[in-house]
Amino acid sequence: MAPKLPPQHPLQHSSTVVADGQSHDAHSAHPKGVMRWLLTTNHKEIGSLYLIFSLIMFFIGGIFALVVRAELFQPGLQLVEPEFFNQMTTMHGLIMVFAAVMPAFTGLANWMIPLQIGAPDMALPRLNNFSFWLLPVAFTLLLSTLLMPGGGPNFGWTFYAPLSTTYAPPSTTFFILALHIAGISSILGAINIVATILNMRAPGMRMMDMPLFVWTWLITAFLLIAVMPVLAGLITMMLMDINFGTSFFDAAGGGDPVLFQHLFWFFGHPEVYIMILPAFGIVSAIIPTFARKPLFGYASMVYATAAIALLSFLVWAHHMFVVGLPLAAELFFMYSTMLIAVPTGVKVFNWVTTLFRGSISFESPMLFALAFVVLFTIGGFSGLMLAIAPADFQYHDTYFVVAHFHYVLVPGAIFAIMAGVYYWLPKWTGHYPNEKLAQCHFWCSIIGVNLTFFPMHFAGLAGMPRRIPDYALQFADFNMLSSIGAFFFGVSQLIFVLVVVLCVRGGKKAPAKAWEGAEDLEWSVPSPAPLHTFETPPVFNRTQSSD
Amino acid sequence: MWSVVKSVLAALIGVQSNVKRQQDFSSGKPLIFIVTAIVITLVFVLILVGVALVAAR
Amino acid sequence: MHLPWRWLLTITCAVSCSQAQANGWNMPVGVTDLSRDIYNLHMTIFWICVVIGLIVFGAMFYSLYRYRHAKGAKPANFHENTTVEVLWTAIPILILIGMAVPATATLKKMYDTSDADLDVMIIGQQWRWRYEYLGEDVAFNSNMSTPWEQIHGEEEHGEHYLLDVDEPLVLPINRKVRFLMTADDVIHSWWVPELAVKQDTIPGFINENWVKINEPGIYRGQCAELCGVNHGFMPVVVHAMEEEEFDSWLAERKEAQEQEAMGVDREWELDDLMARGESVYRAICSSCHQSEGQGALPAFPALANNQPMIDDFDWHLDVVINGVSGAAMPAFRSTLNPVELAAVVTYTRNAWGNDTGDVVQPALVAEKIAQ
Ligand code: HEM
Numbered sequence: 001m002a003p004k005l006p007p008q009h010p011l012q013h014s015s016t017v018v019a020d021g022q023s024h025d026a027h028s029a030h031p032k033g034v035m036r037w038l039l040t041t042n043h044k045e046i047g048s049l050y051l052i053f054s055l056i057m058f059f060i061g062g063i064f065a066l067v068v069r070a071e072l073f074q075p076g077l078q079l080v081e082p083e084f085f086n087q088m089t090t091m092h093g094l095i096m097v098f099a100a101v102m103p104a105f106t107g108l109a110n111w112m113i114p115l116q117i118g119a120p121d122m123a124l125p126r127l128n129n130f131s132f133w134l135l136p137v138a139f140t141l142l143l144s145t146l147l148m149p150g151g152g153p154n155f156g157w158t159f160y161a162p163l164s165t166t167y168a169p170p171s172t173t174f175f176i177l178a179l180h181i182a183g184i185s186s187i188l189g190a191i192n193i194v195a196t197i198l199n200m201r202a203p204g205m206r207m208m209d210m211p212l213f214v215w216t217w218l219i220t221a222f223l224l225i226a227v228m229p230v231l232a233g234l235i236t237m238m239l240m241d242i243n244f245g246t247s248f249f250d251a252a253g254g255g256d257p258v259l260f261q262h263l264f265w266f267f268g269h270p271e272v273y274i275m276i277l278p279a280f281g282i283v284s285a286i287i288p289t290f291a292r293k294p295l296f297g298y299a300s301m302v303y304a305t306a307a308i309a310l311l312s313f314l315v316w317a318h319h320m321f322v323v324g325l326p327l328a329a330e331l332f333f334m335y336s337t338m339l340i341a342v343p344t345g346v347k348v349f350n351w352v353t354t355l356f357r358g359s360i361s362f363e364s365p366m367l368f369a370l371a372f373v374v375l376f377t378i379g380g381f382s383g384l385m386l387a388i389a390p391a392d393f394q395y396h397d398t399y400f401v402v403a404h405f406h407y408v409l410v411p412g413a414i415f416a417i418m419a420g421v422y423y424w425l426p427k428w429t430g431h432y433p434n435e436k437l438a439q440c441h442f443w444c445s446i447i448g449v450n451l452t453f454f455p456m457h458f459a460g461l462a463g464m465p466r467r468i469p470d471y472a473l474q475f476a477d478f479n480m481l482s483s484i485g486a487f488f489f490g491v492s493q494l495i496f497v498l499v500v501v502l503c504v505r506g507g508k509k510a511p512a513k514a515w516e517g518a519e520d521l522e523w524s525v526p527s528p529a530p531l532h533t534f535e536t537p538p539v540f541n542r543t544q545s546s547d
Numbered sequence: 548m549w550s551v552v553k554s555v556l557a558a559l560i561g562v563q564s565n566v567k568r569q570q571d572f573s574s575g576k577p578l579i580f581i582v583t584a585i586v587i588t589l590v591f592v593l594i595l596v597g598v599a600l601v602a603a604r
Numbered sequence: 605m606h607l608p609w610r611w612l613l614t615i616t617c618a619v620s621c622s623q624a625q626a627n628g629w630n631m632p633v634g635v636t637d638l639s640r641d642i643y644n645l646h647m648t649i650f651w652i653c654v655v656i657g658l659i660v661f662g663a664m665f666y667s668l669y670r671y672r673h674a675k676g677a678k679p680a681n682f683h684e685n686t687t688v689e690v691l692w693t694a695i696p697i698l699i700l701i702g703m704a705v706p707a708t709a710t711l712k713k714m715y716d717t718s719d720a721d722l723d724v725m726i727i728g729q730q731w732r733w734r735y736e737y738l739g740e741d742v743a744f745n746s747n748m749s750t751p752w753e754q755i756h757g758e759e760e761h762g763e764h765y766l767l768d769v770d771e772p773l774v775l776p777i778n779r780k781v782r783f784l785m786t787a788d789d790v791i792h793s794w795w796v797p798e799l800a801v802k803q804d805t806i807p808g809f810i811n812e813n814w815v816k817i818n819e820p821g822i823y824r825g826q827c828a829e830l831c832g833v834n835h836g837f838m839p840v841v842v843h844a845m846e847e848e849e850f851d852s853w854l855a856e857r858k859e860a861q862e863q864e865a866m867g868v869d870r871e872w873e874l875d876d877l878m879a880r881g882e883s884v885y886r887a888i889c890s891s892c893h894q895s896e897g898q899g900a901l902p903a904f905p906a907l908a909n910n911q912p913m914i915d916d917f918d919w920h921l922d923v924v925i926n927g928v929s930g931a932a933m934p935a936f937r938s939t940l941n942p943v944e945l946a947a948v949v950t951y952t953r954n955a956w957g958n959d960t961g962d963v964v965q966p967a968l969v970a971e972k973i974a975q
C-alpha cells in the first residue's frame with residue numbers, strides 16, 4: 001500500500017527517517033498563504049475546504065429561499081416580479097442540492113473516511129484537490145448567470161424541456177456548462193472515495209468491520225458513478241437542442257419531452273438517495289455513541305443501504321405519475337416505490353431499537369441525530385403517501401410534495417450534516433463546541449424547520465401548486481406561517497456559524513476520545529487530529545467493531 | 548448455493564444475522580454473491596413487471 | 605371488497621369526513637365517484653402512517669425517557685434478533701400489499717376512458733387554456749380574468765383572486781366526459797382538485813383522462829406544472845351544469861360561433877377592429893409583449909415602434925398566423941379565428957403610435973390561412 005516515493009535528492013533522503021515506507025519530508029516544503037490552500041493535497045485540509053464552501057453556499061441558497069418566502073408572505077406581488085421569482089426558486093434548488101448538501105457530505109468523507117479506516121490520506125490526493133477546486137468554478141459560473149441578459153435559469157431545479165431548451169433564457173448554455181463541471185467534480189470525488197475505501201483500510205479491517213459512515217459513502221459513491229453520467233448525457237442533449245439544431249426534446253422536430261423526464265429522474269431519484277445515505281451513516285455513528293450501546297443490526301443496516309441503493313434505480317417514474325404513462329408502467333412504479341419504504345423502515349426500526357435499554361445522554365450531536373430520526377420518518381411517511389399513484393394525482397406538483405422533500409432534506413440530510421459537524425468538531429479543532437449555544441441552535445432549528453415546512457402539507461392538500469409567485473386567498477395563513485418560520489430558521493443558522501468559529505478559536509479541550517461511548521478508529525488519534533495521521537497503519541482491533 | 552440465495556434475499560430486504568454474515572464473508576468468493584445478486588435483482592424486476600402486467604389487465 | 609379495508613374506510617370516514625370536507629386543510633372529497641375513492645385512499649394511508657408513527661415514536665420517546673444516562677441507566681449489550689427483524693420487515697410488506705390492492709383498483713378506474721358521452725380537447729398554451737368540444741364546432745380560450753391591478757396591490761383582492769377566468773369550461777353533470785389533452789408550447793398540467801383530475805398537457809402527446817361530475821357547481825383549479833413566467837396565472841374553472849342546461853348552452857355557443865364565422869365575409873370598420881383587437885391583445889398577447897407593447901427583452905420584442913414590423917405588413921401577418929419556429933412566438937392560426945386575427949393585427953399596427961392606418965380585413969386573413 002506504500003505510495004511510490006517521489007524522486008528525491010540523495011542527501012535529503014539520507015537525512016530523513018523513512019518509516020514504514022513513508023517519507024516525512026515530502027510534506028515539509030509547504031507553500032504558504034493562498035497557495036497552501038490552492039495546492040493542498042491533504043485530506044483534512046481539502047475536507048475543510050469542502051465544508052467551508054458548502055456552508056457559504058448554504059447561506060447563498062438560503063438567501064434565495066428567503067426571497068421566495070418573503071414574496072409569498074402575503075397574496076399579491078410585492079417584492080419581486082414572477083420572472084425573478086422563478087430564477088430564485090430554481091437557483092435555490094440547484095445551489096442547495098449541488099453546492100450545499102453534496103459538497104458537505106464529500107467534505108465529511110474527506111475528513112473522516114481516512115480517519116475511520118486508518119488510512120494516511122485519500123488514495124488519489126491530487127485528484128482530490130482538483131475535484132474540490134472545480135466546485136468554486138462551477139458555481140461562480142452558475143451564479144453569474146443571474147447577471148446575464150435575460151437572467152439565470154428560471155425553469156426549476158428539475159429543468160424540464162422544452163421550457164429549459166426552446167423557451168429558456170440565453171444563459172442556459174452556461175447553466176449546462178456549470179452543471180457539467182460540478183458533475184465531473186462529483187464523479188472524481190466518488191472515484192477517489194471508492195479507491196480509498198477498497199484499497200487503504202488498516203491491515204485487519206475487513207469490509208464488514210467498516211463503520212457505517214464508510215459503508216454508506218461507498219454505496220453512495222457507486223450511485224454517483226452510475227448516475228452522474230446520465231445527467232451529463234441529458235444536459236449534453238439539451239446543449240445540442242439549444243445550440244446545434246437537434247430535436248431530442250422538441251416535439252415539433254419529432255423529439256420527445258417525456259424522454260427528458262425519464263432521463264432526468266433516472267438520475268434524479270438515485271440523486272436524492274445520494275443526499276441521504278451518508279446521513280444514515282452519520283446518524284448510525286452518533287446514536288450508538290450517545291446510547292452507549294452498539295448499533296442493533298449492523299449487518300442489516302449495511303444490507304438495507306445496499307437494497308435502498310439498488311431499488312432506487314427502479315422507482316424513477318414515481319415523479320411522473322401524471323405525465324400519462326401506460327397503466328402497467330404506473331403500477332410497476334407504484335409497487336416498486338412502496339417497496340423501497342421497507343428497507344427505509346428497517347433503518348428507522350434499527351435506530352429505535354438501538355436506543356432501547358441504552359444509557360442515553362443528550363449532547364448536541366445526539367439531539368440533531370434524534371431529530372433526524374423523527375422528522376426524516378415524517379418525510380418518509382409523506383413519501384409513502386406520494387407513492388400511492390392515484391392519490392399522487394392530487395398531491396403531485398403541490399406544496400405537499402414540497403413539504404415531503406424538505407422534511408427529508410432539511411431535518412434529514414442537513415440536520416445529519418450538522419449532527420456530524422458537532423460530533424466531529426472536537427476531533428477537528430481539539431475543542432468541544434459550546435454546548436449552550438449548540439443547544440440553542442438546535443431548539444431554534446427544530447422550531448424553525450417545523451414552522452416552515454409543516455403548514456406546507458396543508459397548503460398542498462388544500463390545492464396550492466408549487467412554484468407560483470402568488471396564490472389564492474385561502475392559502476394565505478399557511479404561507480404566512482411558513483414565511484415566519486423560514487426567516488426564523490435562516491437567522492438561527494447564524495448561531496451555527498458562531499459555534500463553529502468559537503470552537504475553532506478555543507473552548508473546552510477535548511481528549512482523543514472526545515465522547516465516552518465513541519468507538520471508531522478516528523477516536524484513537526489525538527484531538528485535534530494532526531495534519532498527518534496513520535502514517536504507520538494502525539493495527540485494527542476487531543472487538544472495536546460490532547461483534 | 549441455496550445459502551447464497553438466502554443471503555442475497557436477506558440482503559434484499561435488509562435483514563441478516565451476524566453469524567450468517569461472518570460465514571458469507573469468510574467464504575472468500577465474493578463473485579458468487581455478486582452474480583447471484585444481479586440475477587436475483589433481474590428476477591425481482593421481472594416478477595414486478597409481471598405483477599404489474601397482470602394487475603393492469 | 606376486502607373486509608379489513610372496508611373497516612378502515614368506515615373508521616377513517618367517521619373520524620374525518622365530516623369535518624375535513626372542504627375546510628381548506630385537507631384534500632377535498634370532491635364531486636365525482638373517483639375523487640371520493642382517491643380521498644378515501646388518501647385518508648387510509650394517512651391513518652396507517654399515523655398509527656405506525658405513534659408506535660415507532662412512542663417506543664422511541666419511551667426509551668429516551670426511561671434509559672436516560674442522567675438517571676444512571678446502564679446500557680444493555682444486546683444486538684440483533686433475527687425474529688424481530690423478520691417481523692418488522694414482514695408486517696410492513698403486508699400493510700403495503702393491503703394498500704396496493706385498493707390503489708390498483710382505483711388507478712384502473714382512472715385509466716378507463718372508454719364509452720365517453722362527450723370529448724373535450726384541452727390545450728395548454730402560455731398562459732391560458734383552450735377548450736375544443738370535439739364534433740360540436742365549439743372552441744374558445746380561457747384566460748385569467750383577475751386584473752393585474754389586484755395582483756400588484758392597487759385594488760382589493762376579489763373573492764376568487766387568481767382563480768377567475770373570462771370563460772370557464774362548461775360541462776354537463778352525470779355524463780362521462782373524456783378529455784384529450786395536449787399543449788402547444790411547453791408542458792402544462794390541467795388540475796381541478798374537486799374533480800381529482802390532474803394531467804400534464806405535453807406538446808406532441810395527447811393524454812387522456814375523464815370525469816363524471818355528480819353535482820352542479822363551479823370548480824376551480826390551477827396549472828400545476830411550471831410553464832414560464834405566468835405559470836401562477838393560468839387558472840382552470842369548470843362550470844358543471846344540469847344536462848338540459850348544458851345542451852342549450854352548447855346550442856347557443858354553436859350559434860354564436862356560426863355568427864362569428866359569417867363576420868369573416870363582411871367588410872369591417874377600423875374602429876370595430878381596434879376595439880376587438882384591443883381585447884384580444886389584452887387577453888392573448890400582453891402577457892409577453894406587455895400591456896403597452898413595450899416588450900420584455902431578450903425573449904419578447906417590443907411591438908410599439910417596431911420598425912421592421914411596421915414596414916413589412918406581410919411578414920407581420922405571417923408571424924401572427926404561423927408563429928416563429930424555435931422562438932417563444934406561437935402560431936395563432938388555430939387558437940384565434942380570422943376575425944380575431946385581423947383585429948389584433950390591425951390593433952398592433954395602429955396602437956401606441958404605430959399609426960399605420962392599415963385595416964386588415966378578416967377575409968384576407970382567412971385567405972392566408974387557407975394557403
Ligand atoms: C420512504 C421513502 C420515500 C418515498 C416512498 C418517496 C416517494 C416520493 C415520491 C412518490 C415523490 C414524487 C412526488 C410527486 O412529485 O408527485 C417524491 C418526491 C421527492 N422526494 Fe421522495 N420519497 C422517499 C424518500 C425520499 C428521500 C430520502 C429523499 C431525499 C433525501 C427524497 C427526496 C425527494 C425529492 C427531492 C422529491 C421532489 C423532487 C421534485 O419534484 O422537485 N425522498 N418522493
Ligand SMILES: [Cu+2]
Nearest residue numbers: 269272318319
Ligand atoms: Cu424519487
Ligand SMILES: [Cu+2]
Nearest residue numbers: 827829831835
Ligand atoms: Cu403552468
